[in-house]
Amino acid sequence: MSTYLGTLPVLTCQTTNSSSDTNFTELTTGTSIKTHNNGSFVVVDQQNDLANERQPPPTLSTTENKAAEIRGHYESNPPDVAAEMEKWFEAADRYGFLDDDKLFTPDVHQAEKEAERATKWAGMAKHAQLCGEDLHTFIVNSKFIKRVYKGIPDCWRRDAWYFTLTNGLQKANNDDALREQYKVLLSEPSSHVRQIDLDIPRTMHGHIMFRQRYGQGQRALFNVLRAFSGFDKEVGYCQGMTNIAAMLLMYCEEERAYTALVHMFLRDGLHDLFVPGFPALMESFFIQERLVERYLARLYRHLHSIDVTSAAYATRWYITMFTGGVVKYQTLLRIWDAYFLEGFNVFYFVAIALLKTFQYQLLSRSFESCMTLLSSTLTVPDDDKFMKLVKNPQILIGEQ
Known part of the structure; x- marks a missing residue:
């Protein structure tokens, strides 16, 4: 797991590639994820x-026939x-979405800035070939990390994401x-x-x-x-x-x-x-609670006074890795740029940055109102400031 975020002593319980050190068996036995009609989790x-829901299970032949029918729909002529x-x-907007709240189309200045940043990324990239694929490598230094947090240009996301995800392509040998x-x-x-x-x-x-x-x-x-x-x-x-x-x-x-x-x-x-029981999801709730308690103590006290815990609203955040309509798409891309660089731990600080961004609205709300806000698609007013919070959560200390 990447460590570019630096040493954060508060993370005494981290998500790892092995099973959680915390025993959540009693908390998670017999649980599953379901979706409501509105897509919430x-x-x-x-x-x-x-x-x-005591109903007789379908016979094997019925199940197989239905699966074959479904596959046929996807395999027939499009x-x-x-x-x-x-x-x-x-x-569609620049990202391909047809939503009513269509994202803005970049003006000439923004388009020129995007092209300039893409040129800088081209200057950092070196062509590589691995397993028959044309790829790009980068030198991971402070400049590279800074540019990732500024947002990877769209034309470089495919290669940059894969480079950081595979530890500089070292894990892509197979x-x-x-x-x-x-x-x-x-x-x-x-x-x-x-x-x-x-x-x-x-x-x-x-x-x-x-x-x-x-x-x-x-x-x-x-x-x-x-x-x-x-x-x-x-x-x-x-x-x-x-x-x-x-x-x-x-x-x-x-x-x-x-x-x-x-x-x-x-x-x-x-x-x-x-996996059934969702140990890493439960662990994420635990870590988020500890981080909110440390960095946003006033908000932590208010939310607990009205019985709003991380488990009440953050399932959708973690189980979809923030892709389930948690934030606007342009913000999601910035979050995922950081995720591929840092690993799953970055999502805890994304959660803290979101709560900080909407702290004052939450402090004045009741249980129902807080849940409505936290279950909605949140519009981050300034993605650059937001990502600075994600990268440097220590700046929140003393801002209660």
């Missing part, structure tokens, strides 16, 4: 939930949406084997096909890439998730993973998105985030 008691795509491209494994896994059956298919239509639906049912974007998403369910059989598939895979597909081709997802699980121990 909640941890539920699986045992009680199942007891209330729908012809050329006319619709032309309209969508005209209406990517050719992963790509071959991907093809094999796609040819095998998966018991998670039905649930994946149910979740895909409500994943990033406002983006032109995933808008068309059984279109190219949804096909790629279905394939990546189906293959991954065979890679990590204990996790299989969990709601929340669709957003993460979709985020990767916006910048990577299908095979690269799969290998990136595998590297994310291996580097950051994401297995424990999604």
Whole structure:
């Protein structure tokens, strides 16, 4: 796990590639993640939930037939949406979203600044070839880290993300084997096909890439998730993973998105985030509570006085790695730039920075009002200031 954030003694309990040192067995037995119709996430008691839904399980042949039918939809000829795509491209913002709250289109000055930054990144990059792929390497120094936190130019995100994710490509030596494994896994059956298919239509639906049912974007998403369910059989598939895979597909081709997802699980121990019982999720709640108590003591006291704990609102934050409509997309990209550099720990400081940004609104609100705000899509007023908080949370000490 990367350590560019420096030594933070408050993190006495960290997410690692191994199982959590904290015993959460009693807290997490018989729990699962479910989604509401509005896309929000909640941890539920699986045992009680199942007891209330006593229905005979489908026969094996019925299940297999349904899975085959679903796969057929994704493997048949894609729908012809050329006319619709032309309209969508005209209406989409710079990132491809068609939402009503359309992101601003960069003016001439901003476009020139983006081009200038892209040129600087080109000057830092060196061409490399590994496992038959054309890649880029960078020298990781203070300048590189500073530029990551300023935001990686869109045209460099694919290569920069993969470089930092794979520890300077050192962990990418077996990517050719992963790509071959991907093809094999796609040819095998998966018991998670039905649930994946149910979740895909409500994943990033406002983006032109995933808008068309059984279109190219949804096909790629279905394939990546189906293959991954065979890679990590204990996790299989969990709601929340669709957003993460979709985020990767916006910048990577299908095979690269799969290998990136595998590297994310291996580097950051994401297995424990999604495995039944969700030990890393519970650990994240614990760490966030301790950080809020240290850096935002006044807010910590208020939230606890009205029974608003991290577990009450932050499931969506961590289980989707902030991709589930937690913040606006331009802010999410900045967060993920830092994530690939730093590892999963950076999300704890993203949470603290969000709470700091909305601290005064939260301090004056009741339980219901706080939950409404924290469950919404938060608009960060200044991404640069926000990322400075993420990088240097120590500046919050004394700002209570």
